[in-house]
Amino acid sequence: MNKKILLSLLLVAGCWLGASAQQVAVKTNLLYWATTTPNVGVEFALSKHSTLSMTANYNPWTLGSDNRIQHWFLRPEYRYWVTEKYTRLYFGVHAIGGKCEVGGFRLPFIGDRIMRGLATNYYKGSFVGGGLSIGYQFYVSPHWNLELSAGAGLVRLNYHTEPIDGSQASASARRTKVLPIPTELGVSFVYLFNSRK
Template sequence: MKKLFATMLLTGFCWLGASAQQVAVKTNMLYWAATTPNIGIDIAVGKHSTIGMTANYNPWTLGTDNKIQHWFLRPEYRYWVTEKYTRLYFGVHAIGGEFEVGGFKLPFIGNRILTGLPTHYYKGSFVGAGISIGYQFYVSPHWNIELSAGAGLARLSYHAEPINGPKTASYTNRKRILPIPTELGVSFVYLFNSKK
């Protein structure tokens, strides 16, 4: 995972020197509030189009046995109705990553998605795709604030381990396709090479 972040940052810094393109770096404050460090890079490819990638990583165990460990990448194409990095956009994206969660009950939905979540760790991976909508508010020539939301379908492949008790030698891999939220954000956006 560290190599992935380093590669992403190095690639982003290489693009910063390209004067013909406008590059934005962002971070989602809602993910930070959920103890998930994250970074995103967007590159303008036309007057109304950007392509980007966000990376999220959460290595934590909360308390003695509550895990919300995960990482995921989300490449995205955005079409901006007015102009790039300005006001309303619509996007399509892919998403993929790995997770190890368990030891707690999810608010509102309980354990309906992953039965036994309070007593088991669920380990696995996921891939999916979705659509998004968002809006960027102008703050200054180099700063915007972005509101974003997205949803899609993901294919999960996972197995469960009991939190307390003997670990089984072999696991039954389960596969499911689920509708999932793929994005929910309030992000700070820094624009390089800004022409505003």
């Protein structure tokens, strides 16, 4: 319920800010939608070359009988645009934080090297971290852009594991792990409320 309220507040904030003199953008990442993760972002201009954004992502699904990729996270980001805001190349710095419950499958290419037992256990916990990003926005029309983005960083994962078969007796104690991860990978549609750059 709290996650729905948060997403609603982000949408209302985006619409309210769109009425102001500052240029505001609302966006959604198509790659996250492809992984069944609904998402929305709001970004507003701070100056000619900088913007501040907040994205929210939420995935409540269990795939099949026991494959879970449930998670939610928030990702605030400061962006410096080389030419002008919402135009071409940018560099960013961001934080990330949320909760997850994943398991019942093997990660492609890396298998069990990062999270041992992911195929037979659920990893339940929270994470917080930060990273750097790079991206590029392509002009489509006065109100629409297409954005490509990528980012990487470190997260501190505080978690415990539980067997998929439900045997609570063998659930593990809480653990902490610091992981290097991709923190952003996106192909996003961006809507600009005010077409002036």
